Amino acid sequence: MLDAVRELLSGSYGVDGELKRLPGENENYSVTAGEGGRYVLKLADAGLRSDELELEHQAVEHAQAATLGVALPRIRPTKRGSIEARSAGAGGLRGRLLEFVSGSAWCDRETPPGTETLRALGSLLARLDLALARVSHPAAIRTHRWDLTAARQHRPKIGLVEDPARRRLLEQAFHLYGACALPRLGNLPWSLIHGDANDENILLDGDRISGLLDFGDCLHNPTVCEVAIALAYVMLEREDPVEAGAAMVGGYHSVRPLSADELAVLYPLICGRLGTTVTVAAERRQIDPDHPNWFVSEGPAWRLLEKLGADDPAEIGSALAAETGIDPFADRGAPLMNLREARRRHIGPALSLSYREPLKIVRGAGAYLYDQRGRPYLDLVNNVCHVGHCHPRVVEAGQRQMAQLNTNTRYVYDGLTAYAERLSGKLPAGLDVCFFVNSGSEANELALRLAWTATGRKDLLVVDGAYHGHTSTLIDISPYKFMGKGGRGRPEPWVHVVPVADGYRGVHKGMSSETGRAYADDLGRVIGDMSTPPAAFISESLLGCGGQVIPPAGYFQRAYEHVRAAGGICIADEVQVGFGRVGSRFWAFELQDVVPDIVVMGKPIGNGHPMSAVVTTREIADAFANGMEFFATFGGNPVSCAIGMAVLDVVDEEGLQQHALEVGSRFKRGLELIKEKHALIGDVRGEGLFLGIELVRDRKTLEPADTEAAELIERMKRRGVLLSVDGPLHNVLKIKPPMVLSADDVDMVLRTLSDELTVL
Ligand code: PMP
Numbered sequence: 001m002l003d004a005v006r007e008l009l010s011g012s013y014g015v016d017g018e019l020k021r022l023p024g025e026n027e028n029y030s031v032t033a034g035e036g037g038r039y040v041l042k043l044a045d046a047g048l049r050s051d052e053l054e055l056e057h058q059a060v061e062h063a064q065a066a067t068l069g070v071a072l073p074r075i076r077p078t079k080r081g082s083i084e085a086r087s088a089g090a091g092g093l094r095g096r097l098l099e100f101v102s103g104s105a106w107c108d109r110e111t112p113p114g115t116e117t118l119r120a121l122g123s124l125l126a127r128l129d130l131a132l133a134r135v136s137h138p139a140a141i142r143t144h145r146w147d148l149t150a151a152r153q154h155r156p157k158i159g160l161v162e163d164p165a166r167r168r169l170l171e172q173a174f175h176l177y178g179a180c181a182l183p184r185l186g187n188l189p190w191s192l193i194h195g196d197a198n199d200e201n202i203l204l205d206g207d208r209i210s211g212l213l214d215f216g217d218c219l220h221n222p223t224v225c226e227v228a229i230a231l232a233y234v235m236l237e238r239e240d241p242v243e244a245g246a247a248m249v250g251g252y253h254s255v256r257p258l259s260a261d262e263l264a265v266l267y268p269l270i271c272g273r274l275g276t277t278v279t280v281a282a283e284r285r286q287i288d289p290d291h292p293n294w295f296v297s298e299g300p301a302w303r304l305l306e307k308l309g310a311d312d313p314a315e316i317g318s319a320l321a322a323e324t325g326i327d328p329f330a331d332r333g334a335p336l337m338n339l340r341e342a343r344r345r346h347i348g349p350a351l352s353l354s355y356r357e358p359l360k361i362v363r364g365a366g367a368y369l370y371d372q373r374g375r376p377y378l379d380l381v382n383n384v385c386h387v388g389h390c391h392p393r394v395v396e397a398g399q400r401q402m403a404q405l406n407t408n409t410r411y412v413y414d415g416l417t418a419y420a421e422r423l424s425g426k427l428p429a430g431l432d433v434c435f436f437v438n439s440g441s442e443a444n445e446l447a448l449r450l451a452w453t454a455t456g457r458k459d460l461l462v463v464d465g466a467y468h469g470h471t472s473t474l475i476d477i478s479p480y481k482f483m484g485k486g487g488r489g490r491p492e493p494w495v496h497v498v499p500v501a502d503g504y505r506g507v508h509k510g511m512s513s514e515t516g517r518a519y520a521d522d523l524g525r526v527i528g529d530m531s532t533p534p535a536a537f538i539s540e541s542l543l544g545c546g547g548q549v550i551p552p553a554g555y556f557q558r559a560y561e562h563v564r565a566a567g568g569i570c571i572a573d574e575v576q577v578g579f580g581r582v583g584s585r586f587w588a589f590e591l592q593d594v595v596p597d598i599v600v601m602g603k604p605i606g607n608g609h610p611m612s613a614v615v616t617t618r619e620i621a622d623a624f625a626n627g628m629e630f631f632a633t634f635g636g637n638p639v640s641c642a643i644g645m646a647v648l649d650v651v652d653e654e655g656l657q658q659h660a661l662e663v664g665s666r667f668k669r670g671l672e673l674i675k676e677k678h679a680l681i682g683d684v685r686g687e688g689l690f691l692g693i694e695l696v697r698d699r700k701t702l703e704p705a706d707t708e709a710a711e712l713i714e715r716m717k718r719r720g721v722l723l724s725v726d727g728p729l730h731n732v733l734k735i736k737p738p739m740v741l742s743a744d745d746v747d748m749v750l751r752t753l754s755d756e757l758t759v760l
Contacts, residue, residue, distance in 0.1 A: 005019060005093065012079060012086075023293065038100035040100055041096070051139040054083065056216055059218045062134055063131050068128060071099075073101055102210065122227070126256035129191060129193060132194065149222065151273065154275060154283075157279040160282040171719065183366055185222045197226065199236065224258065224265060224269065227262075228272075229273055242319045257324075258324060267317045277298060314329040317329050332362065355714065366740050381724045386656075388740040391646075398642060407637065415641035415645070440602030444469045444573060451569045454623040459494045461523065461537040462539075465543060466546055467546070502546075516555035519559075536571050574599055579604045601614075606640060664687070664691065666747075671693060682699055692727075704729035721748075
C-alpha cells in the first residue's frame with residue numbers, strides 16, 4: 001500500500017518524502033516532504049463523489065478567505081491543478097493532499113480548556129458559519145450517519161444497549177430530540193455547516209485555538225446544529241458541563257446571534273448527538289469490539305447523559321443560553337403548585353385531573369404536549385387534536401376567518417354550504433343534511449330530538465357501558481355515568497340497556513359473525529320485551545368509554561335490522577372514532593357495512609375548536625321541521641366552517657387515513673408481540689389508531705387488573721408517554737392519539753411499554 005501511496009504522491013504532486021499512516025477511521029497518511037512542507041494525504045473512500053470533494057474544497061476556501069485566525073486543512077492541487085489525484089489504471093488510488101495543521105487536539109488536554117477558550121471556540125464557529133453560509137453547492141444537500149437532522153435513524157439501535165438504566169436514559173434523550181428539536185428544525189435558518197466540530201478536530205496551541213480539521217462531513221443543515229455538535233463534545237468530562245456550554249454559546253451568539261427558537265432546540269440537539277455517539281458505538285461493538293478509535297467518546301457521552309438526565313430540559317436550555325440574555329423557556333408561567341391552588345378555589349371539584357402528579361402543559365405540537373419543565377409527552381390520549389396539536393394549517397384557517405367575518409347561520413355565506421357539501425361528500429349517499437352545533441353532547445342531544453320528532457316515539461336503546469355526553473338527558477342515557485360512580489342506576493323507564501358486544505369479556509365470546517349475531521339478537525330480545533317500540537338505537541360504532549370494544553362481525557347489520565323492523569332509527573355516535581381514525585374506512589360504521597340514519601360527529605371535527613355536527617337524511621330533517629325553529633348561536637359559524645374545512649383538507653392531503661391504517665397496524669402487531677411476553681395483557685384490540693389493551697390478573701378468570709393499569713399509566717407518563725385507563729372495570733388502556741403519530745414513536749412506545757411491564 002505504502003508504495004502505491006508514494007507513487008500517487010510523486011506522480012500527481014511531485015512530492016517525495018517520509019510517509020506515515022495516521023491513526024483514525026480513514027486511510028490518512030502524514031507526509032513530510034523533502035523540501036520541508038508537511039501534508040496529510042487522505043485516500044478517498046470508494047463512495048466519495050467528486051462533487052462532494054468539490055464541496056469540501058469550496059468550504060475550506062471560503063473559511064480561509066474569512067481569515068478566521070486558525071489554520072485549516074486546505075487542499076493542495078495536483079500538478080495539473082485538480083483537487084483530487086488519481087493513480088493510473090483501473091482500481092487505482094484516489095486521494096487529496098491537505099496542508100498539515102499543527103496543534104494538539106482539544107480532547108488530548110489534561111485539563112479541559114477554560115471559559116475564554118470556550119468563548120473563543122464559539123466565536124470561531126460563528127465566524128465560520130457566516131463564511132460557510134455564502135457557499136452554495138448542490139452537493140451540500142446530503143445526509144450521512146452523523147447528520148444531526150437524521151439522528152432518528154439510530155433510535156432503533158437502543159435495543160443493543162444491555163443496561164436497562166442506560167436504555168431508559170437513551171430513550172429519554174431520543175424522545176427529547178424527536179419531540180423538541182426535530183419538529184422545529186424546518187423553521188430555523190439553514191446553511192452549510194462544518195458539521196463535525198468535535199474534540200478531535202479542534203486543535204489548540206496552549207489556550208489558543210490554532211486549527212480546525214476535517215470539513216469532510218460539511219452539509220446543509222440548520223445552522224444551530226453546528227453549535228449543538230460542538231457542545232456535545234466540549235461539555236464532555238467536565239464538572240460544570242452546562243456552564244462550559246454556556247460560555248461557548250455566549251461566544252457564538254456575540255458574533256452570530258441565536259434566536260430564542262434556535263436556543264430552545266440546543267439541548268434536545270445535544271441529546272440527539274450524544275444518542276448518536278453511544279448507539280453508533282453499540283452498533284460498532286458488534287463489528288469490532290477492540291477497534292482503537294471507535295469508542296473514545298462513548299464513555300464520556302454516557303457520563304454526560306447520566307449527569308444531565310435527571311435535570312429539567314428547560315432549566316438546562318435556559319442555562320445554556322445564560323450569556324445571550326434570552327430565555328428560550330420564558331413561557332413557563334406560574335408554578336404548578338400555585339395553579340393547583342387557584343384551581344381548587346375557582347374550578348368545581350367534580351372535574352378531576354389526570355395523573356397522581358398533574359401535568360402543567362404549556363404547548364402542543366403534532367403528537368406531543370410539552371410541560372413547563374421542557375419535557376415532551378407523546379400524547380396517545382387526545383383524539384380531539386386529530387391532525388396534530390396546533391396544526392399550522394388549521395390555526396391559520398381559523399385566524400384568517402376570525403379576522404374577516406364571524407356571524408351566525410341566519411345569513412348566507414360561502415363557508416357554511418361549502419363545508420356542508422364537503423362533509424356530506426364523505427358520507428354514504430342519502431346522508432346529506434347537516435346541522436352544526438358546538439360539542440358532542442349538543443350533537444347527541446339534537447340527534448335524539450331528531451329521532452323523537454321523526455318517529456313520534458320516546459324509547460331508546462343504548463349500549464351497556466356507553467357514554468354520549470354530559471347534559472341531563474345524555475347522562476340519563478349513558479350507562480357509563482348512571483351506573484358508574486355517583487350514578488343512581490337507570491333513571492328513566494324509556495331507556496333500555498342492551499349488552500355491549502364485547503367478544504372478549506361479554507357473554508358471547510369471539511369476533512366471529514356468530515358472536516355478532518348473538519349480541520344483535522340479544523338486542524332484538526330487548527326490543528321484543530319493550531311495551532312500546534323504540535324511537536332509536538344509539539351506539540358508538542366502536543365503544544370508547546365502554547373499554548375500546550370492537551363489536552364482532554355482522555353485529556351492527558343485524559342490530560340495525562332489528563331496530564328498523566321495529567320502526568326505530570339508527571344513530572351512529574362517531575364522536576370518538578370518525579374522520580379516518582379507523583384507517584381502512586373514513587367512518588367506523590363503514591367497518592360493518594351499515595348506513596345509519598343519523599351520524600353524530602364531534603371531537604376531531606375541528607381539531608380542538610369547539611364544533612360538532614349531526615348529519616341525517618332529507619326525510620328525517622324534513623320531519624324535524626315541524627314549525628319549531630332550530631337555531632344554535634355558534635353552530636356553523638364561518639370560523640368553525642373554515643376550521644372544519646381545513647381539518648378535512650389536512651386529513652386528505654396528508655393521507656392521514658392511510659397513515660392511521662399503517663401506523664395503527666404496526667402498533668397493534670407490536671402490542672400483540674408484547675402480549676406474548678406479558679401475561680398481564682389479556683387482550684389487544686382495535687382498528688387503525690383506535691386501540692385498546694385490556695389488563696387482567698388471570699387470563700382465564702379475566703380478573704381485571706385495575707390497580708396495575710393505573711400504575712402502568714403513571715410509569716408511562718414518567719417516561720414521556722400519555723395514556724389513559726377506561727372501561728367499566730378501569731382496566732383498559734386507551735390508545736387514540738393524534739393521527740400524525742409516527743412509526744418511530746410507535747416503536748418507542750412498544751419498547752417502553754415492554755420495559756415497564758417487565759418491572760411492574
Ligand atoms: N359521545 C362520545 C362517544 C364521547 O366520547 C363524548 C365525549 N367524551 C361525547 C359524545 C360528548 O362530547 P362533548 O364532551 O364534546 O360534549
